[in-house]
Amino acid sequence: MRKFVLSLGLSLLCWQWAALPLQAFEIEDHISVGPADARQVLRVISNGDAEFFEPTIRDFLSSRPDVRVDYTVASSSELMVAMGREGHNVDLAISSATDLQTKLVNDGLSRKYVSSVTAQLPEWARWRDNLFAFTQEPAAIVLSRSALAGLPIPKSRQELIGLMREHPDRFEGKVGTYDLQTSGLGYLFATQDARTSETYWRLSEVMGSFGVKLYCCSSQMIDDVSSGELALAYNVLGSYARAKGNPDEVIVMLPQDYTIIMMRTAFIPKTSEAPELAGLFIDHLIARGWEAAPGAVSVSEEDAWTGEAQALRRIRMGPGLLVYLDRLKKAAFLSEWSSAILQ
Amino acid sequence: MSGSIRLRGSIQRRLIVQLLTGAALLATLMFLVVQSYARDLAGQSQDEILAASVTAILDSAAVRNGDLTVDIPYFAFSMLGNISEDRVFYTITRNGEFLTGYPDLPKPMAATDTAPRFRTDSYDGESIRMVTATRRMSINGQPDFIEVTVAQTRYGLRQQLAGISRTVAGFGLGFFVIAALFGILAAQSAIQPLRQLAGSVSRRGLSDLRPVSAPVPAEMEVLVGALNGFMSRLKASLARSEDLIAEAAHRVRTPLTTVRTQAEITLRRVDKPQNRQAVREMIRAIDESSRAAGQLLDHAMVSFRSDHLEVEDVEICRLTRDAVSRVVPMADLRDIELDVTIPEAAICVKGDAILLQSALLNLLDNAIKYSPPDSRVYVTVRVVETGVEITVQDNGEGFPKADMGRLTRRFVRGSNTETVVGSGLGLTIVNEVARAHGGQLLLTNSSEKGGACASLYFPLA
Numbered sequence: 001m002r003k004f005v006l007s008l009g010l011s012l013l014c015w016q017w018a019a020l021p022l023q024a025f026e027i028e029d030h031i032s033v034g035p036a037d038a039r040q041v042l043r044v045i046s047n048g049d050a051e052f053f054e055p056t057i058r059d060f061l062s063s064r065p066d067v068r069v070d071y072t073v074a075s076s077s078e079l080m081v082a083m084g085r086e087g088h089n090v091d092l093a094i095s096s097a098t099d100l101q102t103k104l105v106n107d108g109l110s111r112k113y114v115s116s117v118t119a120q121l122p123e124w125a126r127w128r129d130n131l132f133a134f135t136q137e138p139a140a141i142v143l144s145r146s147a148l149a150g151l152p153i154p155k156s157r158q159e160l161i162g163l164m165r166e167h168p169d170r171f172e173g174k175v176g177t178y179d180l181q182t183s184g185l186g187y188l189f190a191t192q193d194a195r196t197s198e199t200y201w202r203l204s205e206v207m208g209s210f211g212v213k214l215y216c217c218s219s220q221m222i223d224d225v226s227s228g229e230l231a232l233a234y235n236v237l238g239s240y241a242r243a244k245g246n247p248d249e250v251i252v253m254l255p256q257d258y259t260i261i262m263m264r265t266a267f268i269p270k271t272s273e274a275p276e277l278a279g280l281f282i283d284h285l286i287a288r289g290w291e292a293a294p295g296a297v298s299v300s301e302e303d304a305w306t307g308e309a310q311a312l313r314r315i316r317m318g319p320g321l322l323v324y325l326d327r328l329k330k331a332a333f334l335s336e337w338s339s340a341i342l343q
Numbered sequence: 344m345s346g347s348i349r350l351r352g353s354i355q356r357r358l359i360v361q362l363l364t365g366a367a368l369l370a371t372l373m374f375l376v377v378q379s380y381a382r383d384l385a386g387q388s389q390d391e392i393l394a395a396s397v398t399a400i401l402d403s404a405a406v407r408n409g410d411l412t413v414d415i416p417y418f419a420f421s422m423l424g425n426i427s428e429d430r431v432f433y434t435i436t437r438n439g440e441f442l443t444g445y446p447d448l449p450k451p452m453a454a455t456d457t458a459p460r461f462r463t464d465s466y467d468g469e470s471i472r473m474v475t476a477t478r479r480m481s482i483n484g485q486p487d488f489i490e491v492t493v494a495q496t497r498y499g500l501r502q503q504l505a506g507i508s509r510t511v512a513g514f515g516l517g518f519f520v521i522a523a524l525f526g527i528l529a530a531q532s533a534i535q536p537l538r539q540l541a542g543s544v545s546r547r548g549l550s551d552l553r554p555v556s557a558p559v560p561a562e563m564e565v566l567v568g569a570l571n572g573f574m575s576r577l578k579a580s581l582a583r584s585e586d587l588i589a590e591a592a593h594r595v596r597t598p599l600t601t602v603r604t605q606a607e608i609t610l611r612r613v614d615k616p617q618n619r620q621a622v623r624e625m626i627r628a629i630d631e632s633s634r635a636a637g638q639l640l641d642h643a644m645v646s647f648r649s650d651h652l653e654v655e656d657v658e659i660c661r662l663t664r665d666a667v668s669r670v671v672p673m674a675d676l677r678d679i680e681l682d683v684t685i686p687e688a689a690i691c692v693k694g695d696a697i698l699l700q701s702a703l704l705n706l707l708d709n710a711i712k713y714s715p716p717d718s719r720v721y722v723t724v725r726v727v728e729t730g731v732e733i734t735v736q737d738n739g740e741g742f743p744k745a746d747m748g749r750l751t752r753r754f755v756r757g758s759n760t761e762t763v764v765g766s767g768l769g770l771t772i773v774n775e776v777a778r779a780h781g782g783q784l785l786l787t788n789s790s791e792k793g794g795a796c797a798s799l800y801f802p803l804a
Contacts (some may be wrong), residue, residue, distance in 0.1 A: 106430045108467045128428040197415050321430035322422025328435075328443045329415050 025082040027074055033057045034068030042069045042277045045083070046094035047076045047221075048292060049265065056292040060284045067277065075216075076100050076184035083109055083269060092278040094266045094285070096137070096237075096293075097184040099191075099321040101265045105130045106322060110267040111275060117283040125263065125299040127317040132282055133263035134289040135296035136314070139189045140238030140259075142222060143251040147174060147231030156257040157199045160232075164206050171210045174231035176221050179214035180337055185262070189235040191324040191333060192260045192315055199257065201340055207234065208341040225250050237262070243294025258311040262291055264319070355534045360608040362526030370519040374511050381507040382417040385500050386472075388426075392461045393474035393493050396423055400435070400491045409483060410439060419493075420546020432466060434492045444492075451475035469496045492588050535559050540567065544555045552578040584647070595636040603629045631766075638766040642753075645698055645772050649779035654693040656804055659731050660685050662696065663724050669802055670711060678717040685724045690731050691804040694780045699801075702776035705769040706797050712763050713739035713795065726803070731781070735801045741793030750786060773799065 031050045046053065050073050057069045074082060076097030083093055083104050093110075095101050104110060108128040118132055125133040133204075141160065143153065147170055154160040164171050178186020195199035213230065217222045218240045221233035226249050241252040266285055268278045290298040315321070323329055355698050372384055401417040405412055413435055431498060434444035444538065449464040451473060460475040473494040480487040536559055550705070554571035610622045674681055692699075710720045714737040720734040742750060742760045750757060751774040754767035777784040782801035789796045 104433075108430065128430075191726070316421070316424070318421060318424030318428070320417055320424055322431060322433075323415050323417050323420050326415055326443055328413055332412065332414060 025074055025078040027072055027078075029073035031071045032068060033071065034061050035065070036068070038068035039066040040064075040068070040274060040277055042067060042091050042274055042281060043089065044069060044071045044092045044094060044281070045074060045079055045090045046071065047074060047079055047093060047096055049073065052294055053292045056204075056289055059288060060281060069281075077157070077182075080104065080184075089271055089273065090269050091272040091274045092266055092281055093269055094176045094264065096262055096264045097144060097188055098133075098263055098315050098317060098324055099188050100184055100267055100320040101131055101267060102127065102220075102317050103325050104317075105267055106319060109270055111270050111272065113268055113275070113279045113282060115283050117243070117286050121286065121299060124314055124316060126230075131265050131267045131317055132286060133299050134285040135264040135267045135293045135341065136301070137240075137262050137264065137293060137296045137297060138238035138254050138259050138312075139193075139235045139262060140241050141253045141255060142225045142236045142241045142245065143234040144228055145249050145251055145276060146228055146230045147171075148251070153251060155253070156255050157197075157203055158257065160198070160255075161206050162205055162276070164210065164232075168210065171231050173211045173213075174229070175207045175210045175234070176213040176215055176224060176230045176232070177207060177234040177341075179216060180334060181214075182216050185218075185237070186235060187324070187334075188262065188315065189260055189329075190337060192313065193235070194333070196258050196260070196313055201336075203234070204337065204340040212341055219244060222250065233261075237295075239293050239295030239297075241295070256311065258313050261314040263299070263315060263317075264296070266291070324329055351405070354537075355530045358530035358533060359527055362530065363523050366519050366522030366526060369522070370515040373518065374508075374515040377511045377514075378508055379503070381511070382504055383508075384447070385503050389472055389495065389500055390461050390474065392422060392426060393461075393472060394476070394496060396420065396493045397459060397474050397476045397491050400433070400493070401476055401489060404478060404480060404489045406480060406482050411480065411482060411487060411489070413442065413489065413491075416507070421492075423495055427495075427502070429496045429499045432471065432494040436490045438488050439490075448492060448494060449473065454490070463497075464494075466494065469498075471496050472500075516727055534693065536563055540570075544570070552581075591640065595640075596633065599629060599633045599636065604664055605634070623635070625761070635766040635768075638768040638772070641701060642768050642772050642775075645701060648695055648773050652695055652698075652779050654695065656691045657694045657696045657699055659690045659692055659699075659733065659801070660688070660724055662699055663703060663722065663733060666707060668724055669704065670707045673708070674711050677711060677714070679711055679714050680719045682719050682721045684722070686726070690724070690726060692731060692780065692782075692801040693804045694801065698776045698779065702773045702799060704731065705773050706733075706799065709769050710735045710737040710739075710795070713737060713760070714763070715739065727800070730800050730802045733744050734796060736789055736794060736796040739793050741788035741790075741795045744788075747786060751784065770797075778802070 031054060031253045032056060033108045050071055053071060057071060061067055061069060076095045077100070079093060079095050079097075080103075081099045083090065093101070093104070105128060110128075112129045113132075114129050118126060118129065121132060140155075141157075151163060151167060151170070152159075154163050160280065164175075178189065180187045180190050190200070215224075215233075218237040221230065221236050222241050224230040225233050226245055226295075228249070234251075238252055238254060241250065246250060266282050266289075268275050268282070272278050285292075290296045324333060346631045396419045399416050400413065403414045403416050403419075405414070415433075420431055420433075423429070432445045432448050435442045436448065445466075446633045448466055449462075449471075452460050452462060452475070454460065454475075454477045457477060457479075459474050462473045462475070464471055464473055471494040473492055475490060475492040477488055477490045480489055507705050514684055539557075540555065540559065540563065543555070552574045554566050554574060559567050583719045603626060606622055606626045610626065613622060624774060663685055664683070667681055671681065707720070707722070713718055718738040720738075721734070723732075723736075725732055725734075740759050745757070749755050751770045753771050755765040755771075756765055770786075774784045776782075777799055780801050782799060785798040785800065787798070788794055
């Protein structure tokens, strides 16, 4: 099901199954940057595209000629599997699924790291000195300019619902959002939505009534909006949409009623064999890592979106995020969501 | 003087130590009490918020479509994150069967009633605080027990306590420092009247034996009373001593004068040469006794006055001239010429005029006694550096070298003085006077053949 299409420069990619111990989680991609006989190796597991992270890694290595970075890409839930059940040897875990990262830290799988760089992070960008945010990325609504031709561009969810109801012909079969069953990030966005406003359920029902298409990933939704296959994609990573979407075809809208801000986070696993190096990489990510996520904003820019959207809801790291990861809660939420959206 | 006083402890030091110890004890006690209070309070607030979380979860339990649902509210956990960054664990069981959460969380205590149960345990290597509560539900007429446990690590609590401890320790230290300062000041001011008394007593003159009249603190009443009593007894005793000395001088000298007069009358009456010789020897012995008695009384007087020296400005030149004029008759008897060199200017030293004169007379007396007849005695007064030097030099045999070091001891006489009447107290008196005035007696011979030279040195006033 994880058909992560990597339309990336394949020259960068080298699948190194042999170099890795037997994996019991699904690897989507793997790159190695740096000399093969490096004295130190930093093993990173991440759900961020290798294509985007590679320049940041190269940057990190430019002053460290004797270091190699093994960068393994896995989905956020596979990352959870890798970290939680496997006790897999990883030196740094990077993920956009703030909730899963929080749970891993809460469950004691991480170690503490304090540096002059992390000390300067705002309160909301670190938790327990274990988990560190290095990007801010909004959940956006992406609209196709051609599909909406002649219609007013909605500024909020309410306006969007109204627009869809008035013009069902434009949206029928052309609405997309995350499949919460498979996408951890989609689930995080949806639960934060549901927690914030009842509008989410109304919107889900409306989207369901148009025969919504479910996606695993933001990039595919953006591609489909760009190609006109979708008129609307809901809860797309705004950062990706801005970076990938052609502004002539794609409108990236941050709803004014509220915009969920996701943070990409990193922590050093307890079992890390190179915690110092991992710490330095965290410092590097805080300073430059937001460049790795296209369109993302640095955590040092507190007021990045003021003007565009009045109500920013930053996902707060902390035990609250454990709630929707609860087995019963998740089952209940997914069943409610299914009944709303799949109809 | 303090060298002879045996010291044991110090009131001031003891006071300071006691006050400091008290302050330290109080500061420590305050620290412990406040810390324990803060620990209770912080623990209580953690318990309360955990209990609120448990209650919120229990309240979310509901029966839907004949089955039980537990819908953990978001705030049940997010509120735990509001106060600290502690790790949160939870377990929900239904009739003892694990439903959701962390299955390996320590088992809570058995329920006795519906009140929340609190417990401190450890999980995953960390100390945790657990709160458990049970709710009885009824599903299809069957009783159903939902038990919710929420646990939190105590890192935030420890951090909070560490912060409070630091603050309280700072307060305690500050309290101690202030108390210590006050303690030291108090100890010093407590001792102050004692120092004042000691100062005023030691500054007093010799004959000032008045009772202490300045007001003193009540605690010193006994001491000052005793001191006053002692001084009045001393005053009486001194008066008696002086009386006794005068009485003794009178009683010894008067009969000796009578005996000598009678002996001289007898000498005129006896004709036999051997009898005359015996009487002469008698007279000589009487002279010797009389002189010894006089010297003894002199010495007693000098000792007394030296011990209780009363100083005033004494003009040395005049004093010397007086002394010389008093010995002129004695010198004339032996055809001895006194060659006196005294500067015109007034030279003053601090001292007791009677003692100084006594010393000088003794030196002159010695010089005249031990000089051969028809010779010269030189008396010189001159200023040297910071003092004045009075030199008396004769042409006698000089001081025997072997005896030079011990001539100033009592009753010690030179080995070459058999023929001259003397008590062995003269130089002792001179030496004592010199020392009592911070001066010095120097004995030399002016040449190999003799010529005793005695120099008295006194510091200038």
